[in-house]
Structures are given as structure tokens and as C-alpha cells.
Amino acid sequence: MAKLEIKDLINVGIFGVLYYVIFYAIGMLQLIPVLFPFCPILMAIAGGIPFMLFITRVEKFGMITLMGIIISILIFLTGMSYLTVITGIIFAILGDLVIKSGNYKDFKKIAIGTGVFSLWSFGGFLPLWVMRDSYKAMMAQGYGVEYANTVFALVPDWSIIAYVIMIVVGGIIGAYIGRAMLKKHFERAGIA
Amino acid sequence: MAYILGVSENNGIILDPRTKLLLLIIINVIVFNKLDSHLMSILLIFFVTSLFIFSKKYKTAIVSLAIYLSYTLVLMYILPHLTGFLAILIGSVLVMFYKLMPIILMGAYFILTTGVSEFVASMEKIHMPQEIIIPLSVVFRFFPTVVEEVKSIIDCMKISGIGLNFKNLITRPLKMLEYLLIPLIISIVKGGDELSAAVLTRSMDNPVQRTNICKIGFHWQDYLYILLGLLLLMGLFI
Numbered sequence: 564m565a566k567l568e569i570k571d572l573i574n575v576g577i578f579g580v581l582y583y584v585i586f587y588a589i590g591m592l593q594l595i596p597v598l599f600p601f602c603p604i605l606m607a608i609a610g611g612i613p614f615m616l617f618i619t620r621v622e623k624f625g626m627i628t629l630m631g632i633i634i635s636i637l638i639f640l641t642g643m644s645y646l647t648v649i650t651g652i653i654f655a656i657l658g659d660l661v662i663k664s665g666n667y668k669d670f671k672k673i674a675i676g677t678g679v680f681s682l683w684s685f686g687g688f689l690p691l692w693v694m695r696d697s698y699k700a701m702m703a704q705g706y707g708v709e710y711a712n713t714v715f716a717l718v719p720d721w722s723i724i725a726y727v728i729m730i731v732v733g734g735i736i737g738a739y740i741g742r743a744m745l746k747k748h749f750e751r752a753g754i755a
Numbered sequence: 756m757a758y759i760l761g762v763s764e765n766n767g768i769i770l771d772p773r774t775k776l777l778l779l780i781i782i783n784v785i786v787f788n789k790l791d792s793h794l795m796s797i798l799l800i801f802f803v804t805s806l807f808i809f810s811k812k813y814k815t816a817i818v819s820l821a822i823y824l825s826y827t828l829v830l831m832y833i834l835p836h837l838t839g840f841l842a843i844l845i846g847s848v849l850v851m852f853y854k855l856m857p858i859i860l861m862g863a864y865f866i867l868t869t870g871v872s873e874f875v876a877s878m879e880k881i882h883m884p885q886e887i888i889i890p891l892s893v894v895f896r897f898f899p900t901v902v903e904e905v906k907s908i909i910d911c912m913k914i915s916g917i918g919l920n921f922k923n924l925i926t927r928p929l930k931m932l933e934y935l936l937i938p939l940i941i942s943i944v945k946g947g948d949e950l951s952a953a954v955l956t957r958s959m960d961n962p963v964q965r966t967n968i969c970k971i972g973f974h975w976q977d978y979l980y981i982l983l984g985l986l987l988l989m990g991l992f993i
Contacts, residue, residue, distance in 0.1 A: 749941070
């Protein structure tokens with residue numbers, strides 16, 4: 564494993580802050596209730612744009628992993644579950660491995676890897692399933708038990724798989740949009 | 756307003772960054788494992804606002820207590836009377852944010868009262884690898900820049916007649932995303948390249964241990980708050 568240089572680390576920081584800000588802005592859309600279930604896919608799509616530009620600067624294993632760790636720490640600092648840090652590390656390493664297998668150049672591998680990487684945020688949604696009882700009890704306080712049951716009927720156990728698929732697909736779509744943006748803008752501006 | 760890491764006026768009693776981090780973890784674990792406890796939620800809010808008061812941020816403390824109080828009133832007196840599917844959805848989002856408030860406030864306290872150098876110094880003390888410290892300090896350095904940039908890009912979009920409003924967001928979301936993100940990414944990335952050049956001339960890549968003039972250390976207030984935090988953590992098992 565080649566050692567990361569200061570320049571690489573600064574790149575991780577720069578794209579980390581961009582990814583985080585975009586992610587958080589889209590996360591605010593959760594306040595519009597209709598969009599609530601679709602937020603993960605929107606986040607993954609929007610994150611694809613800075614991520615594709617980031618990939619053009621990656622040549623060594625470890626940078627994508629670090630990126631995942633940094634953004635999950637940031638998300639943890641600003642109000643998501645500590646589980647995010649765990650999923651952040653796991654899926655960033657997996658995404659890194661997928662993209663590395665294409666030597667950071669093969670676009671198909673990059674798209675799939677972006678999808679896998681996008682799963683880092685999954686820990687933020689995990690409380691819906693992992694801490695189901697405590698979550699349900701919390702809602703029951705506000706509305707009564709039957710309301711809580713109605714809501715949780717909307718989020719059955721198997722929907723965890725639907726969420727995973729949604730996020731991966733979102734990441735792949737994001738990679739395609741990101742590549743289009745890269746061609747349209749960044750190459751012309753000379754920073755890709 | 757100095758709401759970003761990097762500006763820290765040391766007034767009042769402020770905890771060591773390591774204590775803040777530990778408390779942040781404790782609060783996060785408590786909130787997510789005890790979402791249903793009202794008592795715990797109230798205790799945590801007072802716990803965090805007391806930190807704001809000690810660090811002489813009275814305004815933040817009062818505002819957050821007021822928000823919490825009005826939130827509680829809404830949840831107790833208004834929400835139970837609402838019915839229908841939409842009310843449930845709105846309600847569940849509101850309740851979620853209500854429960855997350857202690858974490859968000861603690862995160863705000865961490866960011867408001869920690870300078871970048873203090874942060875780096877304390878991270879080095881707990882032997883966090885450089886690979887994590889450097890990107891994180893770059894992130895904190897660029898937060899204010901990103902906020903500034905976003906503001907001016909939104910102004911520019913208004914001047915060009917493609918303002919960032921609700922109608923445009925609904926009718927052409929992808930275009931809006933593009934107009935907002937591309938200039939932002941270009942300017943931040945350029946700034947980052949300049950930053951790399953700047954730190955390399957100051958030989959950041961020298962492998963020797965750097966010195967740091969920040970004085971950090973544990974004092975009585977750290978021990979007190981760690982003790983209180985652990986006591987709250989014990990509440991999980993009752």
C-alpha cells in the first residue's frame with residue numbers, strides 16, 4: 564500500500580467537506596414529509612457529483628476509505644447515530660476495493676464502487692430497524708400505540724433490503740450524472 | 756458570529772476537546788438507545804445547556820432551551836389532536852428531531868468552543884493518526900468558505916433570473932443542482948489546491964513531531980462532566 568501524501572490528505576478533506584455539505588443540505592429535505600422515504604436515494608445521487616471529481620484525483624488505495632471515515636465522523640458530530648461511523652468504515656473500504664479492482668480508471672467499476680460507497684450513510688437509517696423497539700415506544704408516547712403500529716407497518720423488516728438497493732442504485736445514478744458533469748464542466752475548466 | 760472551529764475566544768469554563776468528544780459519544784449512545792424516555796431527554800438538554808452557560812454563551816443556552824420548551828408544548832398539546840396520514844408523517848419527523856436535539860446541541864458546543872489548533876493538539880495526544888487529523892482540519896478550515904460561497908452563488912443565481920426558489924426546485928431540480936454545485940465545487944477545489952501548495956511550503960510533509968502552542972489538559976470541570984456523563988450512561992441500565 565503506497566503511503567498517502569499530504570496532498571492526498573488535503574484532497575480528502577476538500578472533497579469531504581463538499582460531500583458533507585451537499586449531503587446535509589439534501590438531508591434537510593427530510594423535513595418535507597413526502598420526501599422522507601426518498602432521501603437516501605437523493606443523497607446518493609447528489610453525492611455522486613463531487614465523488615466523481617474526487618475519483619479523478621485518486622490513485623492509491625486508502626483515499627476513498629479515508630473519505631468515508633471523515634464524512635461519517637462529521638455526520639456523527641452533527642447528529643446522526645454512532646452506527647454511521649461503523650457502516651462508514653465498512654462500506655468505504657468495500658467501495659475502495661471495488662474501484663481499486665478497476666485501477667481507479669474503469670468507469671463500470673467506479674459506478675458500482677460509488678454505489679457501494681454510498682451505503683456508508685446507511686448507519687444513519689439503521690435505528691429504524693436495529694433500535695425498533697425504542698423507536699416505536701417513542702412514537703407511541705406521542706400518538707398512542709395504534710399510530711405507532713400504523714407507521715411501522717409502512718416500514719416492515721424487509722424494507723431494509725429496499726433501502727440498501729435504493730441507496731446503491733442512487734449511487735450508480737449519481738456516478739453517471741457526475742461523469743456527465745465532469746465532461747461538461749470540469750474538463751473545460753481544467754480541474755478534472 | 757464565530758460558529759466555526761478555528762475561532763475560539765477562551766472565556767468561561769471550557770472543557771478539554773477530548774472530554775467534549777467523549778461526552779458527544781455518550782450522549783449519542785444514550786439518545787439512540789433510550790429514544791422513549793422523556794426524563795432522559797430533559798436531563799440531557801439541561802446537561803448540554805449547562806455547558807453553554809459555563810462557557811458564557813448565554814444566548815445560545817436560552818435560545819435552545821426556548822426551542823426545546825416550545826417543541827415540548829407542540830408535541831404535548833397540538834400533535835395529539837392532529838389526525839390523518841400526513842400528520843403522522845410530519846409528527847414522526849418532528850419527534851425524531853426533538854429527540855436528536857441533545858446530540859445536535861452537543862455537536863454545536865463542540866464546534867463553537869474548539870479551535871482548530873486545540874483540536875489538532877488533543878487528537879495528537881490520543882494518537883489519532885495523521886491521516887485522519889489532517890483531512891478533518893481541512894474540513895473545519897473550509898466550512899466557513901463553503902457557507903460564504905453558497906451565499907454568493909445563490910445571489911448570482913438571483914441576478915441571472917434563475918433564483919433558488921421553490922418553483923424552480925420542483926420544476927427543474929437537476930438544473931438547480933448543477934447551477935449551484937458546479938461553481939461551488941470549482942471554487943472550493945481551487946482553494947484546496949492553493950492550500951496544498953501553502954502547507955507544502957511550510958513543510959507539513961516533514962515526518963517529525965510538530966510542536967503546538969495550545970495548552971490543553973484535564974481540569975476539575977472535565978472530571979465533573981465525565982462523572983455526570985457516566986452517571987447518565989448508567990441510567991440506560993435502569
